[in-house]
Amino acid sequence: MRYKNVYALFRERVAQMRDRPAFWERGPTGWTSIGWAEWERDAHRFAWALLAEGLTPGAAVCILAGNAPVWPTSDVGTIIAGGVSVGIYPTSSAEQCRYIIDHSDAEFVVVDTVAQAEKIMRVRHELPKLKGIVAVDEEAARRFALVAYREFLQQGEAARARVEAEQRRRASEAHADETAIIVYTSGTTGLPKGACLSHRYIINSVESLRATIPIYDWDVTFSYLPYCHVAERISGLYNRLYAGTAAHFVTDVSKLDEYMTEVRPTVFASLPRFFEKIYARIQSDLARDTERERAAFHEALKLGHQVASLRRARQQIPIELQREYERRARPVLARVHDYFGGRLRLATSGGAPLPVEIGEFFDACGITILQAYGLTENVCVAFNRPDHYKFDAVGPPMPGCEVRIAEDGEIMVRSEMMFSGYYKEPERTAEVVRDGWLLTGDLGELDADGFLRITGRKKELIVTSTGKKIAPSFIENLLKSEPLISQAFVYGEGRSYLVALLTLNRAEAERRARSSGIAFKEFAELITRPEIEAMVRRAVEQVNARVSSTEQIKRFLILDRDFEIERDELTPTLKLRRETIARHFADRLKQIYGE
Secondary structure (H helix, E strand, O other), rough: OOOHHHHHHHHHHHHOOOEEEEEEEEEEEEEEEEHHHHHHHHHHHHHHHHOOOOOOOOEEEEEOOOOOOHHHHHHHHHHHHHEEEEEEEOEEEEHHHHHHHHOOOOEEEEEHHHHHHHHHHHHHHHHOOEEEEEOOOOHHHHOOEEEEHHHHHHHHHHHHHHHHHHHHHHOOOOOOOOOEEEOOOOOOOOOOOOEEEEHHHHHHHHHHHHOOOOOOOOEEEEEOOOOHHHHHHHHHHHHHHHHHOOEEEEOOOHHHHHHHHOOOEEEEOOOHHHHEEEEEHHHHHHOOOOOHHHHHHHHHHHHHHHHHHHHHOOOOHHHHHHHHHHHHHHHHHHHHHHHHHHOOOOOEEEEOOOHHHHHHHHHHOOOOEEEEEEEEOOOEEOOOOOEEOOOOEOOOOOOOOOEEEOOOOEEEEEEOOOEEEEOOOHHHHHHHHEEEEEEEEEEEOOOOOOOEEEEEEEHEEEOOOOOOOHHHHHHHHHHHHOOOOOEEEEEEOOOOOEEEEEEEHHHHHHHHHHHOOOOOOOHHOOOHHHHHHHHHHHHHHHHHHHHHHOOOEEEEEEEOOEEEEEEOOOOOOEEHHHHHHHHHHHHHHHHHHOO
């Protein structure tokens, strides 16, 4: 571990990068930069203001905001004031915000918009420990009599002479094992838990990432995944801090495609659903090409698959094949690179399995998407490598992390990157840490090459009426490997067979309808067409052919909408809340079972 705490890392990197951009914001006239020196100045001003307002050492500061300069400034500012930074998902309800603020014993909250301020004000009377609420939006500050963020920074500058010595003492003396941030797990059941992550956790995790898939100060990146999620916090914010890499903030994800062509990133970390959407766009665009153009693309793709499969197998590519690929395939497949801006060198995916078909398609086009696996309690567990990867696995263990599989199939982890425990919940901590090993709750296996495969979730096992235990997430991920299927929910607790609720990828369904000559006016009409149901049935049958008879889906129903975060059917990280879905669609499930 090169640095003893986050402050030491921050000061050294700012000294090296002072005159260069740290962040980019998109405004009406284009992208404008925020320099490292400005980040350092405002982070210290924020810290001084916290101290001037009486921040208790080790107290929490909650950040309820989207991806914008206020997030890293408040986050690092809190840490260098001797506080603990806590993120709240922007999609959280007022009650969810209240729970996290109260449970973390937060003394301050930062909000960005009027809507977020309204949430906090609705529950303000239930938060007696709060000393202040800071609002970025000045209209929100005026409407609710809050401190404006700009004014708060000015207050910090005015208090500098009085509090700077204390700030530097707290920051420089922070021990590696002290909690720097608390990340609340989204939780598929029950209330979220606050995982305490130390300076040691942060720095060791970043150093493990750098030994696996390093990024550099010349790389071009986006920041659009929520900072309150551990992946964007560690592999995004702190990893970029360590490398000196600038980030382009994306406040409106619907504009990400547009920004791809403007920014032309070299590194892109995302979720499987984004890559699936790009794949659907490519297929839709190909459908509009001439027959000759489509034939040329598929011929080039065939060559790309040959080259990529040899590369994955770490075998020598024959010179003749390589020459043919360079001459006939690379120029044609270049159009796929354009969807990412044309200069992508590193793409990663996490949070859920990437469908093998999607991974192999992009790999054949020269864009290798590396899957990873981690969890809030230990974010760096396994990662595919640029020169050693598979699409049906999440990769070998990362540097500094040990992985073993328990007798019941549970994945166990031990490393210097483990969390310190759940805040104020020693009993729940003891449930997941045994003899220095973290019990992940995930089921998996290590193959002959040392690659980790995730096969299910231990707590989500379905027990059928015959006593068989089945991991639904494994079957759901197989179903979602069909691009037509957007979401899948497998059910069968106490039943004699499994059924599934499925939702469709709208873009892919409409593309197939057009190419098959299926007439429709509305999407709601399309999903009822027997031709579409037949396509889904074939996908289900293909999955059934890959699993045991007890794991097969006997019946399914296509829903007219996706599962939604706002309805509490998905966590903020898009994991299924199984009990909620079963409750919301109880009538549909009875319908499938003929009740």
